[in-house]
Amino acid sequence: MDERNFTYMFYGFVVAWLIPMIYVISLARRSSRLRKETDELKQLFEEKQASARPKV
Amino acid sequence: MIKERSGKTDLMIYGFAAAAMLLLAYNLYKIFLVLPDEALQGAVYRIMFFHIPAAIASFIGFFVAMVLSVLYLSSNDLKYDALASSINEVSLVFACVNLITGSIWARIIWGIWWTWDYRLTSMLVCILIYFGYLLLRRSVDEPTHRARLCAAVSIFGCVDIAIVWKSIEWFRTQHPAPVLSIRTGGGQMDPRMEAVIYWNLLALALVMATFVIIRARQESTEQEIDSLRRMVHAS
Numbered sequence: 001m002d003e004r005n006f007t008y009m010f011y012g013f014v015v016a017w018l019i020p021m022i023y024v025i026s027l028a029r030r031s032s033r034l035r036k037e038t039d040e041l042k043q044l045f046e047e048k049q050a051s052a053r054p055k056v
Numbered sequence: 057m058i059k060e061r062s063g064k065t066d067l068m069i070y071g072f073a074a075a076a077m078l079l080l081a082y083n084l085y086k087i088f089l090v091l092p093d094e095a096l097q098g099a100v101y102r103i104m105f106f107h108i109p110a111a112i113a114s115f116i117g118f119f120v121a122m123v124l125s126v127l128y129l130s131s132n133d134l135k136y137d138a139l140a141s142s143i144n145e146v147s148l149v150f151a152c153v154n155l156i157t158g159s160i161w162a163r164i165i166w167g168i169w170w171t172w173d174y175r176l177t178s179m180l181v182c183i184l185i186y187f188g189y190l191l192l193r194r195s196v197d198e199p200t201h202r203a204r205l206c207a208a209v210s211i212f213g214c215v216d217i218a219i220v221w222k223s224i225e226w227f228r229t230q231h232p233a234p235v236l237s238i239r240t241g242g243g244q245m246d247p248r249m250e251a252v253i254y255w256n257l258l259a260l261a262l263v264m265a266t267f268v269i270i271r272a273r274q275e276s277t278e279q280e281i282d283s284l285r286r287m288v289h290a291s
Contacts, residue, residue, distance in 0.1 A: 004098025005164045012103035012160045016110070016153050020263065023149045027270055034277050041284050048288060 069269050076262035083256045091249060103161045105249075108236070109257035111154040111179075113264055115217050117147030118186070122214035125207035137203035138279065140210055141193060142271035146264050148186045155179055166230060174223040175231035182220055185213040199282070 087105050094101035121143040128136035158176070159169050170176065189209045196202035224231055235244040236253070 002093035002098050005100035006098070008160055008164045009099040009102050012100070012106070012157045015156045015160065016103075016106035019149060019153050019156070020267075023146075023267065027267065027274070030274055031270075034274055034281065037281055038277065038284075041281060041288060045284065045288050 065269060065273060069266055072262050072266040072269070076259050076266060079255065079259035079262065083252060083259055086252050086255075091252060092246070097165060100161055100164045103157050105252055105256050106260075107154055107157040107161065108253050109260045110150045110157065112257055113260040114147040114150040114154060115221065116261070117143050117150070117264060117268075118182075118210075118214055118217050121147065121210050125210040128203055128207050132200070134199060134203060134279065135276075137199075137206065138275040139268075139272050141189075141206060142268050142275050144186055144189055144210060144213075145271060146267040148183065148190070149267070150260065150264065151179070151183050151186065155183060171230050173230040174227040175220065175229050178216060178220040178223050182213065182216045185209065185216055189213065199279070 083105070087102055091102075093099070121140040124136045124140035124143070128134070128140065155176075158179075162171075163169050189206055192209060193202060193206055196205060223229060224233055233244075234240050235250075237244070237247075237250060
């Protein structure tokens, strides 16, 4: 392979892979935040339902 | 209540991701080990195998999101808005890849990182419009109001896509004239190189599809969390 301008080609490929990788990380972080939020809300909802049930 | 994760969607995500990885590996083999060198540019010409497909993939994404935005405006169904927002976000990632890889290529070929040329400027404006779209989504709380405003921005953004696409034909620009045979009728590029561009476009489209499915699922979970939160506060 012609090695002229190889460094800049390397930079170009790094960018082409790095930007989607950063996006994948942001997707993973968002997924874990949503999972946490869902669990909290489910728990809150169940607690509210339990407290609203008439005591025997 | 929150829907459980569908196994079918998971299968689609893994299927698209695996197909994309295999195709990308094959394309990288072709790019580095099979294709001939470009006589004038040296190794840096290989950037175009990501620069051009990233641009086309993002344009297709923005266009599909525009169609979904029109569908939202005509039906008021929030699922179109959720899908349009996911596609716009993912397309923006690839638009950024296009602009930055282009800038790195330009540093060697033109001797500058940036010039206020019609193609580059209209692409930068496109990226700013869709960044604005994402900021707008965060700043408006009411879902239908947010969806209507975002649909308008998405449709407006597509006008800029048309300008970006045609700018190298309409204006005399620093950016190279069209080289793909679908626009020129052929003769501008070695067909072996052009074939790899299309294969890489397919690979990036598969990566995009994977991201969009994940993002769309997150978007629908967010909508369900919103309604669950309202239920919790109401009870």
